[in-house]
Amino acid sequence: SAVISQKPSRDICQRGTSLTIQCQVDSQVTMMFWYRQQPGQSLTLIATANQGSEATYESGFVIDKFPISRPNLTFSTLTVSNMSPEDSSIYLCSVLTAYEQYFGPGTRLTVT
Amino acid sequence: GIQVEQSPPDLILQEGANSTLRCNFSDSVNNLQWFHQNPWGQLINLFYIPSGTKQNGRLSATTVATERYSLLYISSSQTTDSGVYFCAVEKSQGAQKLVFGQGTRLTINP
Numbered sequence: 001s002a003v004i005s006q007k008p009s010r011d012i013c014q015r016g017t018s019l020t021i022q023c024q025v026d027s028q029v030t031m032m033f034w035y036r037q038q039p040g041q042s043l044t045l046i047a048t049a050n051q052g053s054e055a056t057y058e059s060g061f062v063i064d065k066f067p068i069s070r071p072n073l074t075f076s077t078l079t080v081s082n083m084s085p086e087d088s089s090i091y092l093c094s095v096l097t098a099y100e101q102y103f104g105p106g107t108r109l110t111v112t
Numbered sequence: 113g114i115q116v117e118q119s120p121p122d123l124i125l126q127e128g129a130n131s132t133l134r135c136n137f138s139d140s141v142n143n144l145q146w147f148h149q150n151p152w153g154q155l156i157n158l159f160y161i162p163s164g165t166k167q168n169g170r171l172s173a174t175t176v177a178t179e180r181y182s183l184l185y186i187s188s189s190q191t192t193d194s195g196v197y198f199c200a201v202e203k204s205q206g207a208q209k210l211v212f213g214q215g216t217r218l219t220i221n222p
Contacts, residue, residue, distance in 0.1 A: 103154075
């Protein structure tokens with residue numbers, strides 16, 4: 001298994017600003033992912049955070065809006081840029097161990 | 113891409129009842145996981161079950177990979193079982209990423 005922490009756990013932000021979310025894992029992992037869960041919806045993959053190279057984004061998500069860093073095998077950040085109320089969601093970090101994916105507690109973002 | 117459908121979307125039961133949640137998927141998979149999202153939003157791993165049957169206490173799961181479905185059984189439900197149950201799959205011979213179903217919202221009333 002893996003123990004994952006995220007900071008902040010929640011935030012309320014003004015539209016037009018940016019927020020950086022941090023994800024820390026208790027062991028080295030190759031694969032890290034960022035997901036978004038809009039209110040009342042399922043989880044959608046934003047991108048795969050690759051160590052030492054640019055993240056791989058899913059259709060509908062772009063680097064300018066969701067820049068991701070992965071400086072080492074235990075840490076990643078996701079920035080939500082130029083926020084609008086539509087960005088209000090839970091953002092979750094996830095890691096792949098031998099077989100399973102495990103999820104962090106999430107960051108609950110509200111944009112006003 | 114691969115499609116994941118869960119049923120029923122909502123389920124309301126009395127404490128002590130049993131339930132069966134279903135997950136259908138449209139392609140062969142390397143990975144299938146069941147999660148429980150509690151009221152605080154935390155996703156809890158229940159089963160890694162790309163095929164076969166597993167049991168953990170009151171919960172069990174079966175995946176019939178050849179027929180592309182998985183079932184999650186909850187027996188003797190408790191109020192703490194309330195929340196949303198997600199099935200997620202990773203397509204065979206694809207990128208290592210999970211595609212989630214829309215979830216089943218389970219409410220257990222005392």
